[in-house]
Amino acid sequence: MTDSEFTSRTARLIGEDGVARLAASTVLILGLGGVGGYVLEGLVRAGVGRFILADCDVFSESNLNRQILATRDALGRKKTAVARERVLSINPAASVETFDEFLDAGNIPDLFSRGEISFCVDAVDNVTAKIAAVTEATRRGIPIVTCMGTGNHLDPSRFVIGDIEKSAVCPLARVMRNELRRRGIRGVTALWSTDPPCKDAARNGERTPPASVSFVPSVAGLTIAGYVVRKLAEIGDPSEIEKGVSL
Numbered sequence: 001m002t003d004s005e006f007t008s009r010t011a012r013l014i015g016e017d018g019v020a021r022l023a024a025s026t027v028l029i030l031g032l033g034g035v036g037g038y039v040l041e042g043l044v045r046a047g048v049g050r051f052i053l054a055d056c057d058v059f060s061e062s063n064l065n066r067q068i069l070a071t072r073d074a075l076g077r078k079k080t081a082v083a084r085e086r087v088l089s090i091n092p093a094a095s096v097e098t099f100d101e102f103l104d105a106g107n108i109p110d111l112f113s114r115g116e117i118s119f120c121v122d123a124v125d126n127v128t129a130k131i132a133a134v135t136e137a138t139r140r141g142i143p144i145v146t147c148m149g150t151g152n153h154l155d156p157s158r159f160v161i162g163d164i165e166k167s168a169v170c171p172l173a174r175v176m177r178n179e180l181r182r183r184g185i186r187g188v189t190a191l192w193s194t195d196p197p198c199k200d201a202a203r204n205g206e207r208t209p210p211a212s213v214s215f216v217p218s219v220a221g222l223t224i225a226g227y228v229v230r231k232l233a234e235i236g237d238p239s240e241i242e243k244g245v246s247l
Contacts, residue, residue, distance in 0.1 A: 023049040038217065083098070119228050127175060148190055153195045155193075
């Protein structure tokens with residue numbers, strides 16, 4: 001397979017100039033789980049040329065129901081190492097840098113210092129890290145999409161992408177809106193679901209991790225990937241891309 005064959009069908013949609021812009025782009029992805037793995041899948045197959053991938057976790061059996069990078073062979077392995085292998089198995093010409101520490105306000109600025117970053121995708125579930133990522137991206141003028149909760153949802157058609165100030169229903173979005181307002185940060189692009197979340201199941205009086213299913217975080221991740229590709233390739237009317245349309 002030649003490089004031209006790899007990108008030929010994409011080029012029919014976005015043009016050779018769009019393909020070239022993607023190949024010259026660097027995307028920082030924070031979190032490689034149910035959403036982040038599909039973001040990566042969409043972007044590497046679209047031809048993004050450089051990735052910085054951050055996640056401190058390893059794969060476990062509970063990841064198998066929804067994470068594209070999770071396989072039986074990957075159990076116990078670092079998510080970043082598996083992700084790097086997958087990227088290069090699809091596009092050997094891609095550049096992949098990994099970061100395996102727990103993300104927090106102390107180390108996130110370092111990730112934004114690793115060369116010129118074209119776009120950041122926040123797919124972590126730690127509010128502190130999410131706020132730090134949005135704050136740092138805003139300070140540096142780097143476009144970012146922050147993903148709200150995808151757990152406890154069954155309807156993949158209810159995702160919206162747009163200004164987080166317009167978000168509703170999602171509990172995580174409410175927390176993020178309040179924290180960003182306190183910091184004077186506005187105009188942040190987010191993805192959220194308008195599907196009311198199911199209540200967490202309880203076991204012996206303790207809260208369990210959010211319920212999840214294969215077809216919800218995957219749709220969220222690919223929706224974000226599509227948004228990033230259109231922005232990087234400069235496809236479509238920017239005002240329409242930013243509008244926040246329900247899928």
